[in-house]
Amino acid sequence: MKIGIDKIGFYAPHLFLDMNKLAVARDVDPAKYTIGIGQEKMAIAPITQDAVSLAANAALNILDDKDKEDIDFVIFGTESGIDHSKSAGVYIHDLLGLNPKARTIEVKQACYGATAGIQMAKGHIALHPKSKVLVLGADIARYGLNSGGEATQGAGAVAMVISADPRILALEDKSAYLTADIMDFWRPVYSDTAMVDGKLSNEKYISFFESVWEDYKVQSGFGLEDFTAICFHLPYTKMGQKALRAIYEQGTEEDKERLVANLEASKTYNKQVGNIYTGSLYLSLLSLLEQQEELQDGARIGLFSYGSGAVGEFFTGVLQPGYRKYLNTYDHEELLASRTELSVDAYETVFEDTLPADGSTVELEIESDPAKIALSGISGHMRHYVHKDKK
Template sequence: MKIGIDKIGFYAPHLYVDMNKLAVQRNVEPEKFTIGIGQEKMSLAPITQDPVTLAANAALEILDEEDREAIDFVIFGTESGIDSSKSAGVYVHDLLGLNPYARAIEVKQACYGATAGIQMAKGHIALNPQSKVLVLGSDIARYGLNTPGEATQGAGAVAMVISADPNILVLEDQSVYFTTDIMDFWRPIYSDKAFVDGKLSNEQYISFFSKVWEQYKSKTGLGLNDFEAICYHLPYTKMGLKALRTVLDEGTEEVRERLTNNYTISTSYNRNVGNIYTASLYLSLLSLLEQKDDLATGSRIGLFSYGSGAVGEFFTGILQPNYKDHLHVDNHSSLFSLRREVTVSEYEEIFEETLPTDGSTFKLDVDNDPASICLAGMADDKRLYINKLK
């Protein structure tokens, strides 16, 4: 049975910060941000957006009534969840009006969560071929103002429908995964900002890729020449390039050029959104599919997922006939063009806005947020969501 990505959607908030201007305000050479880490813009979530609303908005554009009835499993990958007990998947299930006879859970392992969700979804579809699974990756990356990680913040979500006989990408069965306990990145439950050992994290990212890549070649007999492109988890776009460069010598000159060019295309969206943790790999995949005009049916695409702490996986997919017909290129082009730039001082003010923690009633103005699904406030320690289309 062929199982894979049948639909894929994306959402980012309507606000962003220009990285050149942030660099100037931080007394940093702009090239350190735009070239050194490879980021142009950073998506900024207003207080009316959180991981739940970002995910719901990403899914809203791709689901039809048939999907709403067939989806019987919602898997929400995130590392910036809003509740230590109730899964974000339950909120999204309700906001989207999905079939009530369904499972809804939240999966956590740093930036690996959505990949774990996809692998779980494959097993569910294998047992229930008529079912569909909604896999969500949604995060708001926060390191704090004037911190070393500030330039690698971001906000956004990717939603994917996993099904049998998918229209976009069939996921191949053989993959390689690796786990070891390291402290390269973490966020204690008492903190709304992450902690990171940047040097160690970069080293482990490369090390994990090397381990799973070598094991994958040994396991499958495939090599670099068998790939049209390799997409990476992108905490910042230069990170994946560092990993790709470690294996380019294994290919012919033609292959090296192809993989490098396709890598650049696959980072287009990420450069203008920033780090969105669990969704970053899949935003890169989406960028490749929507921005590359001549990817051929049957092309094999490699996918490297890395979640600090740490878990890594290398797996692959095969492009399906007419996959372009099932993308939402115009929607995403419009999303980017309609975003509004904020000044650095505005960004700092928005970044510091927080919800009450004392259970008090708190109403938010959703009229200034163009998203269909928003956080409307809080009451009795409960978040109150609104779907403007209902």
């Protein structure tokens, strides 16, 4: 039985910042941002969008009534959770009107959370072939104004329906993974911004990739010649290039050219959104599928997931016949094209516009947010969301 991605979509907030303008404001050569780390735009989340609403908007655009009835497991990977106890997925289950006879959980391991969700989904569907699982990866990457990580911020979400007989990507069985206790990136519970050792994180990302890649080759007998493309978790888009460079000499010049060209296609959306943590790998996959017109049915795609702290995994999938019919390329391109650019001053104002940390009552103005699902306020220490189509 084939199990894999039957549907996939993403959502990014309606605001963005041009990285060239941020560089000028920070007295940095713009090439450091646009070429050095490979970012063009940064998605900015208004106060009316959090991880829950971003994920709900991503899922809203791909689910039909049959999906809502068949989904009996919701797995939300995020490191931007809003509650130490209640799963962020429970809010989404209600907002989307899913079948109440379902399991719903939140999964956390830095940027690896959505991948953990996919692996759990595969096991669930193997036991229950008629089921569908909604896997979500949504985050808001925050490092602070004028911080070393500021240029690698971003916001967005990816939603995937995992099922038997998938129409887009069938996931193969073999997988290689690795865990080690490393303090390369973390966010203590008392902090709303992340802490990172950038040099160590880059080194560990590459060393984890090399390790799981070698393990996977032993398990599968495959080499670079067997892959049409390899997609990477992209905290910034240049990171994928650094990792691929570590292994592409294992193949021929033709292998190298193919993998490099497809890596470029896989970075298109990430360049315009920035880092979305748990969703970054799957935004890269979606970008490849929608922006590389030469991809053929039956192509094998490698996927490298890395969550600082750290867990890494390499696994693979095969594109299914007619997969292009089930993509939403126009909608995604329109979403990115219709956003509103912020000045650096306006971005800083939005960044510092945060919710009260003491549970105070607040009512938010959601009319200026075009998203169908938005955070409308807090009262009684509870967040309240609005699905505008259900008002």
